[in-house]
Amino acid sequence: MARKKIALIGAGNIGGTLAHLAALKSLGDIVLFDVVEGVPQGKALDLTQCAPVEGFDAKIIGTNDYADIAGADVIIVTAGVARKPGMSRDDLLGINLKVMKSVGEGIKANAPDAFVICITNPLDAMVWALREFSGLPAEKVVGMAGVLDSSRFSAFLAEEFQVSIKDVTSFVLGGHGDTMVPVIEYSTVSGIPVPDLIKMGRSTQEKIDAIIKRTRGGGGEIVALLKTGSAFYAPATSAISMAESYLYDQKRVLPAAVNLTGQYGVDNLYVGVPVVIGAGGVEQIVEIALSDEAKANLDVSVEAVKELLVACKAIDPSLN
Numbered sequence: 001m002a003r004k005k006i007a008l009i010g011a012g013n014i015g016g017t018l019a020h021l022a023a024l025k026s027l028g029d030i031v032l033f034d035v036v037e038g039v040p041q042g043k044a045l046d047l048t049q050c051a052p053v054e055g056f057d058a059k060i061i062g063t064n065d066y067a068d069i070a071g072a073d074v075i076i077v078t079a080g081v082a083r084k085p086g087m088s089r090d091d092l093l094g095i096n097l098k099v100m101k102s103v104g105e106g107i108k109a110n111a112p113d114a115f116v117i118c119i120t121n122p123l124d125a126m127v128w129a130l131r132e133f134s135g136l137p138a139e140k141v142v143g144m145a146g147v148l149d150s151s152r153f154s155a156f157l158a159e160e161f162q163v164s165i166k167d168v169t170s171f172v173l174g175g176h177g178d179t180m181v182p183v184i185e186y187s188t189v190s191g192i193p194v195p196d197l198i199k200m201g202r203s204t205q206e207k208i209d210a211i212i213k214r215t216r217g218g219g220g221e222i223v224a225l226l227k228t229g230s231a232f233y234a235p236a237t238s239a240i241s242m243a244e245s246y247l248y249d250q251k252r253v254l255p256a257a258v259n260l261t262g263q264y265g266v267d268n269l270y271v272g273v274p275v276v277i278g279a280g281g282v283e284q285i286v287e288i289a290l291s292d293e294a295k296a297n298l299d300v301s302v303e304a305v306k307e308l309l310v311a312c313k314a315i316d317p318s319l320n
């Protein structure tokens with residue numbers, strides 16, 4: 001069987017990490033694309049020189065030509081600009097919207113059958129715009145944020161409860177911004193929901209509220225520390241888990257930004273909710289019952305995403 005082909009659009013911090021992970025996991029041959037000449041080629045050469053040590057057979061090339069992504073099975077998009085301290089993700093909208101247009105057109109012309117995972121911020125608006133510009137079916141274009149946000153939430157919860165990360169599950173829904181919604185009712189240690197753990201005296205509501213706040217600001221915390229960019233190891237790992245679920249038809253239930261068509265009372269908007277990812281792309285959108293508080297918080301998050309789409313349409317009237 002021929003190896004799968006993974007195209008990475010954007011060869012920056014996340015793109016390079018994605019390429020490394022995809023090679024180590026032998027997901028397939030890898031094409032690193034960037035508009036900057038030399039960077040994708042240099043990173044591809046460096047990564048190729050890992051092969052003798054690691055023993056992977058994947059071919060890795062760097063390119064500035066979209067023709068090289070032809071036939072890609074999975075495309076992961078990180079092209080654009082990352083924020084610096086003092087900026088919000090939304091401040092990236094104008095510049096990254098233009099990038100999504102060129103990326104969407106490149107995918108449409110060269111790899112229209114791919115499963116596309118967008119990472120570029122502001123995530124929910126950019127993945128929506130990428131789907132519009134690419135014209136691909138909505139079930140083949142998803143946004144990565146929920147896996148990362150849930151991973152951060154789980155890491156903080158494992159630390160608080162002093163338990164193995166393997167026994168913690170959590171869900172963060174909504175847009176990938178300050179209004180994201182960590183849902184404690186569905187966050188558990190070995191199946192025991194966090195509210196029950198609070199009742200059992202294993203933590204307090206105040207401590208969990210502080211963890212929720214830290215999760216919501218998780219990206220900003222790293223931006224403030226790095227000063228020159230944003231998180232890239234955990235974002236790359238998160239996107240790879242989504243790619244694996246598609247490539248291996250794992251049908252994992254993962255939070256992802258997908259196009260809602262009435263679920264959660266939302267229509268024609270990309271927002272983070274639990275979905276099943278398998279060989280068909282987004283195979284199911286899972287509608288979980290939410291408490292009144294979680295539903296109200298999700299509504300606030302949805303409104304924030306809607307405002308971003310209004311801004312996108314004002315910048316690029318072709319999106320109306």
Ligand SMILES: NC(=O)C1=CN([C@@H]2O[C@H](COP(=O)(O)OP(=O)(O)OC[C@H]3O[C@@H](n4cnc5c(N)ncnc54)[C@H](O)[C@@H]3O)[C@@H](O)[C@H]2O)C=CC1
Pocket residue numbers: 009010011012013014015033034035036039078079080081082083092096099102103118119120121122123144145148176229230231232235
């Ligand atoms: N959804 C999420 O959870 C997360 C999203 N992000 C976002 O991911 C994006 C990428 O982050 P990093 O890799 O750290 O940034 P980076 O700056 O290291 O890499 C971005 C790359 O995109 C390239 N690029 C710019 N315009 C392009 C175009 N038109 N076509 C192709 N490539 C182009 C740049 O040359 C650069 O190499 C940012 O927008 C960041 O905010 C970052 C972390 C998490």
Ligand SMILES: O=C([O-])CC(=O)C(=O)O
Pocket residue numbers: 082083089121148176218219220222223230231235
């Ligand atoms: O905070 C940022 O700008 C990058 C990002 O989305 C994250 O790490 O969650």
